[in-house]
C-alpha cells in the first residue's frame with residue numbers, strides 16, 4: 085500500500101494528535117483497538133448499585149451545595165424511586181454547578197465508591213436525562229491530550245467505512261484455524277454487540293481478539309522467517325576442511341570430557357559452518373554450563389579451514405577472561421591468538437591490527453570495539469558474540485548488517501554465533517529469535533552440586549562475617565557483591581569502597597580485594613588474577629563480576645541488599661559460585677521490609693537454581709518488554725498478543741508462516757503490508 089506523506093506543518097491539530105498516536109491512515113485507525121469498554125446500554129437503579137461497579141443512573145437532583153470543608157467541593161444528591169446517592173466534584177466549573185442544580189433531571193455515569201456519608205460517585209459524567217441508550221458497548225481508546233473519546237470514536241467509525249477491510253487470509257486458511265473474518269473482528273471490537281460478554285472483550289479471549297492476535301503474530305513470524313530466508317540466500321565461505329586433527333589435539337589437552345550436550349552443540353555448529361550461507365545461531369546455556377569450550381571448538385572448526393575468528397564480549401573484563409582461556413587452550417595447538425582492546429597502547433595495537441590484516445592472527449578476542457572500529461581482516465570466517473542480548477536484542481539485525489559493512493574487506497559474509505547465559509523461555513525465543521537457529525546446552529558438567537541459597541536479614545550481618553572468616557580458613561574463597569545503587573554510579577562505587585574498608589577493618593587478617601567498573605582495565609585484571617591465584621581470599625565487587633567470571637574455588641557469595649537486584653541479575657551473580665566440585669552457598673542479604681515483588685524474587689532464588697525456571701518466573705513478573713530490556717531497544721513489541729498466554733496462537737502462526745513462505749508468498753506479502761506498517765518488510769519473490 086502506498087502511504088501518503090504529509091508535511092507536518094500542513095496538518096490540522098487533530099491530525100497532529102492522531103499522528104502522536106501513530107495513526108496516519110484509515111488502516112492504522114482500524115487497528116487502534118479499544119483498551120476497555122463501558123456499558124451505556126442500560127440504566128441502573130440506585131438501590132442496586134454496588135461499590136466498584138460502573139453505573140449509569142437517572143434521577144432528579146434533590147440537593148446541591150458548594151462545601152468549603154474539608155476542602156472546597158461541589159456536592160449534589162441524586163434521587164430515583166429506589167434511593168439516593170451523593171455526587172461529588174473536587175474541581176468544578178460554574179456550568180457544572182448549574183447542570184446539577186436542584187430539580188434537574190439528569191443521567192450520570194461513574195464508579196460507585198463508599199464515601200463518608202454513604203455511597204457516592206466522584207466526578208461523574210452528567211448529561212440530560214431521557215437520551216437514547218447506546219445500542220452497543222462503548223469502546224474506550226488510548227488517546228492523547230486534546231483528543232476526546234467521542235472525537236476519536238467518530239474518526240475510527242469513519243475509518244471503518246473507508247479502509248480496506250478485505251481479508252488477508254483466504255477462507256480455507258481461516259476455516260482451518262477457526263478464525264473470524266478480519267472485517268467482522270474489527271467491527272466487533274469497535275462496536276461490540278450487546279450479546280457479547282464484556283469480560284471476554286476485556287480479557288481478550290473473544291474470537292474477535294483471537295483473530296487480531298493471530299494476525300499480529302503471523303506478521304511477526306513472517307518478517308522473522310523472511311529475515312531468515314534472506315540469510316539463506318546470502319553466501320558465506322563454507323568452512324568444511326578436516327577439523328579432526330585440531331579437535332583431537334584440544335580434546336587431549338582438556339582436563340575433562342565434554343558433556344553430551346556440548347558434543348551435540350559442537351556438532352550442530354560444525355555443520356552450520358560447513359554450509360555456504362551464513363550461520364546465525366544462538367547458543368543458550370545456563371550459568372556454568374560450559375559455553376566457552378563450545379566456542380573454542382567452533383573457532384577451531386573455522387581455523388582448520390583457514391578462516392579467522394573474532395570473539396567479542398560486552399565488557400573488557402569478560403573479553404579478557406575469554407582471551408586468557410582461549411589462549412591457554414589454543415596457543416599450545418599452534419593457533420595465533422591476539423587481544424585487541426580500546427585501552428591498548430597504540431604501538432602494540434598497530435602491531436595487532438597489522439597481523440590481523442595480514443592473516444597471521446587466527447583468533448582475535450576483544451570488546452565490541454572489534455567490529456565498530458575499522459579493523460581489517462584478512463579472511464574473517466566466524467564472529468562469536470558473547471552475551472549478545474546485552475548489546476540489545478533489537479540491534480541484532482542492525483549488527484548483522486554492520487558486520488557486513490565493517491568486514492567488507494572479507495570477500496564473503498562471516499558466520500555468526502551468539503552466546504547467551506540468560507535462558508530465554510521457549511515461547512519468547514520463538515517469537516523473538518525465529519530468525520535464528522537455537523542450540524541449548526541443557527546439561528551441566530558432571531559433579532556440579534546445586535548452589536544452596538540462603539536468605540539472611542541484614543541484622544545477622546555479624547554472624548555472616550564470622551562465617552566468611554571460617555570458610556576462608558578452610559581454604560575457600562568468597563565474593564561479596566556490594567549493593568546496586570541505581571540512581572548514581574558514583575554512589576555505587578562509594579558503597580563498594582566503604583564495604584571493602586569495613587570488611588578489611590573487621591577481618592584484618594584476611595587479604596581482601598576490590599573490583600569495580602571504574603578501575604583501569606589493567607588494575608581489574610590484576611585484582612582478578614590475584615583472586616584467581618588465591619592471593620586474595622575475599623573479593624568485594626560491584627556487578628562487574630556479573631557475567632562470565634569463572635573462579636571454581638570460590639564457594640561462597642554474599643549479595644548485599646539483594647532486594648535491589650533483578651532476578652536475571654541475581655541468577656547470573658549466583659552463577660559465579662558452584663563452578664567446582666565443592667558445595668557452594670549464595671547468601672542473599674536483605675534489608676526488611678521487602679516489597680511484594682522483591683519478596684517474590686528472593687523466594688524464586690531460594691526455590692530454584694534452574695535458569696530456565698528463573699527466567700520463566702522473571703518473565704511472568706516483568707513481562708517480555710522488561711525481561712530482555714527490549715523496551716529500551718526499540719524492538720516493536722506485540723500490541724495485542726501476549727506470548728505468555730497465547731502460546732497456542734504463537735505456534736499456529738509460526739506453522740502458517742512457514743507454509744505461506746514456501747507456497748503462498750503473495751498472501752504473505754499482503755498480510756505483511758497490512759501489519760508491518762512503515763517497516764517495509766518485503767519478501768523476495
Ligand SMILES: Nc1ncnc2c1ncn2[C@@H]1O[C@H](COP(=O)(O)OP(=O)(O)OP(=O)(O)O)[C@@H](O)[C@H]1O
Pocket residue numbers: 340341342343346369370371372373374375376377505529530631632633634636659660663
Ligand atoms: N564438560 C565439562 N566438564 C567439566 N568442567 C567443564 C566442562 N565444560 C566446562 N567446564 C568448566 O566449567 C566452568 C564453566 O564453564 P564456562 O565458563 O564455559 O561456562 P559458561 O557457560 O560460559 O558459564 P557463564 O555463562 O556462567 O560464564 C569452567 O571452569 C570450565 O572449564
